Amino acid sequence: MPIQQYELGALQRQIQDRGARWRPGRTSVSELSAEDKGRRLGAEIPNMAELEAAATPERHAQARAGTYPADFDWRNFNGQNYVTPIEDQGNCGSCVAFGVSAAVEGMFQVQRNNPNSGIDLSEAQLFYCYGAQDGATCETGWYPDQALKHVQTQGITSAVYFPYTAGDQSCNLQQGYDQASVFINGFHTAGDVGAMKDWVANMGPVTTCFTVYDDFFYYTGGIYTRTSDQVAGGHCVCVVGFNDDESYWICKNSWGTGWGEQGFFRIAYGQCGIDAQMWLLDGIANTGWLNGANVLAAYASNRDSNAWVWIDQLNAWAELAQSSPEATLAMLEQLLASKDSGRPNNIHVTNDIVDTVYAL
């Protein structure tokens, strides 16, 4: 059976009949052809049917492992929004790139406690460079494991160096892209919903994939539960929160702000395999250049080459490299002088260790 084109009144009745709690309407994707709707997805999940069957809401009642509040939303944590703006994958099955980059961007802002970092990573690099290496195209889609491995080992650069446009294309990175690459320390999957919530509430947004049914394209708000049996395909998104009281996940989609709740959606626990498994990022590796960075504090102890500086852009202590005592002392003195004069630095860090300083 093909993806259905719904008449809104009929869909509304269908939702009421099923006792669902979401509102249908015309959206940025609802009027697309069945073929183009399929291209708004793009997750190749080999055993999704099994995973979906196993992802029952009952698991949430049993799982209270971990430390997390009953409801949590990175879009409003202490009045700050740590989630980067909604994007649009367009007519290409590149959802994996968007679901992954959104999680990396979100975790970046959480880890640095900077909700206004302005980070915008290149989904184009992820999909058209790394994805292409793995054989992914707009027609085939991709898989989060592969995408995350590339982010871990090769990094993902700023969108400035390769802005995203929909449609298969060659890897066209501008020179200097590697200077702005962000790496993750690693990732792992979780099948326990307590572990998922713990990670979301404590570490940052995560990536998930689920089965999209053809009524999902009409979602404009509420808590989604499927009212159709027609599978449209696999899709990847970023989870930014949850609510135990009303039993839903809060997800960031990549269909623009003209769909859902300004681009986000709430989906009931256990629906469509949304929480069958999630990909949890093991933190952002602080490797790369920090341009215009300021030192806010400094530390040293009675041990050889044990000097640290607090860098505003990292929002954390970074150790000064220890290859030679003289170099450590020189870097510390330069950074202290910058701190004193209020002048910025271009600092290169490798896994949180400062190894190069340009005191400007």
Add this chain to the structure above:
Amino acid sequence: MTQQAEQAPRPMEIDPQQLRQASGGTRNRPTFVPPSVRRAALAMAGQGLAGQGPGQDIRVPGMRTPPAMPGGPMFGLGRPGRQAHVPRAFQRAGDAGAGRAGATHGATTVAAQYSVDYPDDLWFYDANGGWVRLDPTSENGLELMNAIVSHARQTQRPMYYDTDDTTGDAVDVYMT
């Protein structure tokens, strides 16, 4: 204070402000070191005190991470007022100081520094507590700590330090 520290040359137990007045102001050649201290320094020359600290590292073995910064950026993170949950991602630097031994001092300002023609004998004057010696266990560590203390004195920015319970020496310093 150990016997070692007592024997080492040390600054006078008077306030730096008094020292400045006694020396006729900062433009004149300082007279920070009194003859008695100078004599003590000469007497102990060659007695092998150089470079000897408390003899053990009071910090947790292998821990090379600084403590959380009191009053510093960690405390400006929007620590929740009504919302009790604090994500672990926000607690990274705060956790790093776990296991620190000795007493913590600060925030204070560095009113003066002292050095003498004697190995590894650097002191600073804590405006709240008097003269404190920098632990000379590591020559390089001493240089690094002295750089920070110098900067704190120059800028009069708040400084914090931990002291060894036995020697009273500052074993680490950090400033905002």
